[in-house]
Amino acid sequence: MRKLLRVTAPVDLGAIDPRSTPGLPTAERDGQHRKSWARGQVELVGDELGQQQEMLFAMAKAGSERPAHRVLLVLQAMDCGGKDGTIKRVAGAMNPLGLHIRSFGPPSAEELRHDFLWRIRRALPPAGYVGMFNRSHYEDVLIARVGSLVPEATWRARYDEINSFERELTEDGVTLVKVMLHISYAEQGERLLERLTDPRKHWKYNPSDIEARARWDDYQAAYAEALSRCGTDAAPWFVVPADRKWYRDWAVAHLLRETFDTLDLGYPPADFDVAHERERLRSGGAGADGTPEMNGR
Amino acid sequence: MRKLLRVTAPVDLGAIDPRSTPGLPTAERDGQHRKSWARGQVELVGDELGQQQEMLFAMAKAGSERPAHRVLLVLQAMDCGGKDGTIKRVAGAMNPLGLHIRSFGPPSAEELRHDFLWRIRRALPPAGYVGMFNRSHYEDVLIARVGSLVPEATWRARYDEINSFERELTEDGVTLVKVMLHISYAEQGERLLERLTDPRKHWKYNPSDIEARARWDDYQAAYAEALSRCGTDAAPWFVVPADRKWYRDWAVAHLLRETFDTLDLGYPPADFDVAHERERLRSGGAGADGTPEMNGR
Structure with missing residues (x-):
């Protein structure tokens, strides 16, 4: 999947069909039950990821890797692109204890007083954790560009700044997985309509979504440039066709x-004498003065 | 379950059987498949909790409740008591996006320069989130007391400080669910042995676990006093028998x-004109100059 979904410059989003399902086993491509099949696969892959998470955590705790490994999934998408749903399904199949999920909305007054990477640095996963970014520093070359929130010279300089930042992260042990969930204009329309139809989904809707939708082509161009300029071997960009939610989750889990x-993770060796500790456990342990303390149980 | 598992002063942990299963439906009590039944129930309850989480989040976003609701699960237990496992299973059945999970280990040098509640305040869940504390400020009247990490006058004063702190949280919209996972001395021994036997579990073992085990009775007494003195109507303590992992998860999910x-959560009403927004969506939206922008899709 990493090979199939990776994009390199020049990125042409128009050439990627949001309804396609690259990498899906042929047997499932037209299967009647492919949706439930994919759900089951996400659960299975999630269990495997849970074991990998545990090794990542154990290695960080043992300090056996310097710098300690971290994994960071960066999710970007147009409104209704499925960022929340992907996290719900994929993270939901993993071990919540080792996850570090952060969502980035419009910057606060305090965040605006700093450079655009300040809030991102503060949200990085600690050693041993898997981070998931629901939106990210890429908003600063997407909405900041399309909405003219900063002068052109400012956002133009950010591609290089992002590349430097991500190189620094990589050298610090962070493995980046940057994913654009790629939906079609039509699919976005249907999902927005759903948010306007189901009262339980009204809270997800914002009238400004329509303005962003009217700038669809500008956003797609901004995405294409971000993916082209910031897709590096160390921190590649992947485009996941996302009109079909079940495929989207399946693909991200596999990525x-x-x-x-x-x-190449593993469990760290014991940093204590296992046989000696078994003996201590058997004999009931020792008190502070070195003599076993009997407590009648 | 809230009534069944709640403890009030004076708390007698010795009177609660760690292998008991209060509240379990009679039909399941001796059922052969009660373990898988309980697992399934946790998944079902998790789905319901996911919906409640969404409402909690939506209400916080809409600002329709002041102060905004938050829920905070505080988990305490002896070593091997199952805190990690409970979070893995119960949080794993919920929506990871709305969870705020924090683990507290030995305080860092910086944390020690502040009062014991400083790091706790910084870890509180934001409005709309469900927090889960893996250990908590209660360590400061447990290990701090049994291990004589601070003078007696210091830890003795903390019960009142904790009660004030938790009253303040309650007034700020936080609903506390404080749970002690109650395991037996024998069960702890078996679980420690497992950690010494399975090389994939060595990383979870620490030689100091044996010293803590040798002080079992002192810890139980410290727990009993903490639960007695800090179990209030606003922030009650629950004791969950935890020798049986499947019961433990089932009980915490139900709590x-x-x-x-x-x-009494619900979805907030739309703060926009739904019919008008549907019309805007239908007509393709409006550009910055107020005219619809056609983009040929």
């Missing part, structure tokens, strides 16, 4: 698993 | 669900 496979 | 039921 994560393949990424973990490249890390 | 959370019953807690959510007391909050």
